[in-house]
Amino acid sequence: MKDSDEIWTRDEVQSPCIKICVVHPAERICTGCLRSIDEIAAWGRMSNPARQAVIDELPARADRFKKRRGGRAARLANPPKI
Numbered sequence: 001m002k003d004s005d006e007i008w009t010r011d012e013v014q015s016p017c018i019k020i021c022v023v024h025p026a027e028r029i030c031t032g033c034l035r036s037i038d039e040i041a042a043w044g045r046m047s048n049p050a051r052q053a054v055i056d057e058l059p060a061r062a063d064r065f066k067k068r069r070g071g072r073a074a075r076l077a078n079p080p081k082i
Contacts, residue, residue, distance in 0.1 A: 012048055012051070013048050013051035013052050013055060015033070015043055016033040016034070016035065016055060016058060017032065017033045017040075018032045018033055019032065020032030020033075021033075023037065024064070024065065027061075027064045027065070029061060029064070031065065033058070034058045034061040034062060035054060035058070039054050
């Protein structure tokens with residue numbers, strides 16, 4: 001009888017999804033896994049080398065979120081005109 005873990009073992013690059021699926025409005029990438037919408041949609045059809053290329057690019061994308069949009073301080077400094 002085979003070990004049940006063998007059933008779930010795959011020889012493919014796994015998705016980087018961490019189940020925090022929020023698309024950044026300006027950058028148009030998921031704030032959880034850092035993939036673009038097109039990359040997410042195509043993931044199931046991508047080859048392993050294509051998946052690995054996306055995975056290799058992800059760390060560089062994290063810097064896109066370091067710039068804050070202003071938050072509360074910006075709203076107080078620039079109140080809406082009524």
